[in-house]
Amino acid sequence: MSIRENLTVIQDKIAAARRPDVTLVAVSKMQEPQQIDEALASGLRVFGENRVQEAENHWAERRAQYPDLQLHLIGPLQTNKIKDALALFDVIETVDRPALVGEIAKTAAKMGKNPVCFIQVNTGNEPQKAGCSLDELPALVSYCRDHGLTLKGLMCIPPVFDPPAFHFALLKKLGQRYNLPFLSMGMSADFEKALYLGATHIRVGTALFGERDAA
Numbered sequence: 782m783s784i785r786e787n788l789t790v791i792q793d794k795i796a797a798a799r800r801p802d803v804t805l806v807a808v809s810k811m812q813e814p815q816q817i818d819e820a821l822a823s824g825l826r827v828f829g830e831n832r833v834q835e836a837e838n839h840w841a842e843r844r845a846q847y848p849d850l851q852l853h854l855i856g857p858l859q860t861n862k863i864k865d866a867l868a869l870f871d872v873i874e875t876v877d878r879p880a881l882v883g884e885i886a887k888t889a890a891k892m893g894k895n896p897v898c899f900i901q902v903n904t905g906n907e908p909q910k911a912g913c914s915l916d917e918l919p920a921l922v923s924y925c926r927d928h929g930l931t932l933k934g935l936m937c938i939p940p941v942f943d944p945p946a947f948h949f950a951l952l953k954k955l956g957q958r959y960n961l962p963f964l965s966m967g968m969s970a971d972f973e974k975a976l977y978l979g980a981t982h983i984r985v986g987t988a989l990f991g992e993r994d995a996a
Contacts, residue, residue: 784816785823787989791972798976806853806965808986809839816990821847829874829984831856833865840869855936855965855984857911860884867894874899874936874965874982877913879924886928898930899965902955904948905940912937922959934963934981945971949978 782790795803806829809817817839820828826849830836836852844850853872863884866873876882876898889895900921903912913921925932935956939948949966956964956979967975969988976983987993 782991784819784989784991787991788820788823788825791985791988794973795976798973800976800980803976803980804982806855806982806984807989808855808968808984809990810835810856810986811993812839812990814839817843820989827851827853829853829855829986830870833858833862833869836869837865844869853965853982853984863888864892867892867896870896872897872899874934875901875911876925876930876932877901877903877911877921879921882921882924882928882930886930889930895931897933897963898925899934899936899963900925900932900961901936901938902952904937904951905943907940910938910940918955918959922961932961934961934965935959936965936982938968939966939971946974946978949975949980953979 965982972983
């Protein structure tokens with residue numbers, strides 16, 4: 782199916798969940814230019830990217846053509862890429878450690894930027910996965926606020942072999958505990974569950990763009 786047809790299917794599922802307020806973040810990593818242009822032609826304006834350099838290739842010129850774009854960084858951010866990230870992204874969904882908070886705050890002040898930030902929570906406490914641990918979350922929330930970040934939400938990627946609903950419900954509880962209104966949770970395989978468990982942002986790639994050809 783075309784991207785427009787896939788988008789209709791996703792929008793129907795959002796409507797079925799009675800969640801017209803949810804933000805669909807179209808995950809455009811590793812997509813060809815024509816795919817991105819088709820998504821834009823379908824009316825999509827919120828996109829997620831995993832890597833700063835790839836995002837620059839996708840969006841540096843398109844930003845001028847589409848001033849209503851909103852770009853989310855949904856992959857890990859290294860401190861040496863913060864300046865480039867702040868120049869491009871409106872939302873950083875992967876804040877996960879104090880050192881990153883301090884550098885974002887310092888660099889944003891120098892650049893006159895004020896990105897919306899989410900803390901990525903490692904809800905499964907997986908040692909190989911990025912994200913703040915559950916034990917470290919209270920201190921990191923305080924650290925973000927003390928440094929003046931515009932902290933608005935939490936993000937998670939559930940463990941592959943765990944039922945995602947548990948992690949989505951946990952993230953919702955944490956969002957309520959820390960008075961954070963945005964919850965970025967749910968991807969192509971599980972966004973419907975996330976809709977019913979309080980997601981405000983769903984990150985959808987394959988279900989929108991289709992399967993990528995194996996290289």
